[in-house]
Amino acid sequence: MPLKQFLDPETATLSYLLLDESTGEAVLIDPVLGQEEQYLSALDELNARLLYIAETHVHADHVTGANIVREATGCQFVAGIGTGIHCADRLLADGDVIYFGAEVLRALPTPGHTSGCTTYQWRDRLFTGDTLLIGGCGRTDFQQGDAGCLYDSLQRLLAFPDEYLVYPAHDYKQHRVSSIGQEKLTNPRIKGLSRPQFIALMNGLKLANPAKIDTAVPANMACGHYAGVSADTRAVAHNA
Numbered sequence: 001m002p003l004k005q006f007l008d009p010e011t012a013t014l015s016y017l018l019l020d021e022s023t024g025e026a027v028l029i030d031p032v033l034g035q036e037e038q039y040l041s042a043l044d045e046l047n048a049r050l051l052y053i054a055e056t057h058v059h060a061d062h063v064t065g066a067n068i069v070r071e072a073t074g075c076q077f078v079a080g081i082g083t084g085i086h087c088a089d090r091l092l093a094d095g096d097v098i099y100f101g102a103e104v105l106r107a108l109p110t111p112g113h114t115s116g117c118t119t120y121q122w123r124d125r126l127f128t129g130d131t132l133l134i135g136g137c138g139r140t141d142f143q144q145g146d147a148g149c150l151y152d153s154l155q156r157l158l159a160f161p162d163e164y165l166v167y168p169a170h171d172y173k174q175h176r177v178s179s180i181g182q183e184k185l186t187n188p189r190i191k192g193l194s195r196p197q198f199i200a201l202m203n204g205l206k207l208a209n210p211a212k213i214d215t216a217v218p219a220n221m222a223c224g225h226y227a228g229v230s231a232d233t234r235a236v237a238h239n240a
């Protein structure tokens with residue numbers, strides 16, 4: 001199976017393993033701390049070798065599992081250049097690609113939810129992070145969020161063909177996948193909204209901050225190095 005989706009139930013985060021079946025080379029998008037065992041056993045079952053972890057952005061609601069998975073597999077860590085994550089092995093600019101086997105993953109900066117948000121395109125699949133959610137979009141009230149910028153990023157995504165599939169970083173309503181065509185027709189943050197209307201809507205949302213924002217953001221800027229990682233979790237990684 002060339003694509004596997006994982007769920008972190010606590011934060012409704014969706015993570016993805018992309019596999020080139022001919023070589024066994026793989027990429028993991030947005031792993032969550034505490035779910036490493038899921039990823040490592042999937043790699044094992046698929047006889048896959050992880051080349052990269054790719055983060056769509058600096059998450060505010062959970063700590064990335066990147067540090068532990070990178071230590072366990074020796075893979076590289078990549079993210080969008082706008083994140084400014086200094087511990088990344090590589091920061092990707094617009095159009096930059098990473099290769100796994102014969103497959104190509106392309107970075108498209110889609111800022112707005114955060115300044116460093118990046119969508120990854122693999123074939124006809126878009127891993128949109130929190131830029132485009134199913135029936136929604138990421139909030140714009142922290143981490144240099146900017147509603148006008150998010151509107152422009154959404155237009156960039158909506159320019160892809162209707163058949164392109166949308167795989168977001170979160171879904172809070174048990175959805176798992178959408179398409180560009182479906183979002184154009186049904187997403188209330190898109191349908192019938194002008195740029196000023198979108199900005200007014202986003203700037204008028206009154207949302208409580210994510211519960212873990214104060215620990216998650218600094219930990220994620222450090223590739224998931226986190227004082228709160230338990231000895232048990234580390235042992236899982238080292239024994240893998």
Ligand SMILES: N[C@@H](CCC(=O)N[C@@H](CS)C(=O)NCC(=O)O)C(=O)O
Pocket residue numbers: 011059060061113130136137138139170172207209210211212
């Ligand atoms: N209650 C959640 C808040 C989650 C949240 O704010 N998620 C961000 C993504 S990091 C968002 O943009 N959510 C959009 C939405 O809830 O529609 C928590 O404490 O973690």
Ligand SMILES: [Fe+2]
Pocket residue numbers: 057058059060061113130138
């Ligand atoms: Fe986010």
